[in-house]
Amino acid sequence: MSNELLRNLTTKAQRHKDMKVFEPLSAEVESVGKMIVDAALKVHRTLGPGLLESVYELCLAHELRRRSVRLESRVKLPIVTKV
Numbered sequence: 001m002s003n004e005l006l007r008n009l010t011t012k013a014q015r016h017k018d019m020k021v022f023e024p025l026s027a028e029v030e031s032v033g034k035m036i037v038d039a040a041l042k043v044h045r046t047l048g049p050g051l052l053e054s055v056y057e058l059c060l061a062h063e064l065r066r067r068s069v070r071l072e073s074r075v076k077l078p079i080v081t082k083v
Contacts, residue, residue: 043059
């Protein structure tokens, strides 16, 4: 085995060892996430590529509301930075 290949394998093993383990998502969060992804794919498949992001945003909001998801678009959030 070459030194470069061995070094590469060692680096990958180290990265794997240092990975954080996260708690699994609740069934409710998993379900909502799947519904959002499904709605986004439906919108994209229906409209196709090449439109402005704002068009996809409006259509996704419409599709989610059609699925009885309450949502707000373009919500203003405070941004806090360290000076």
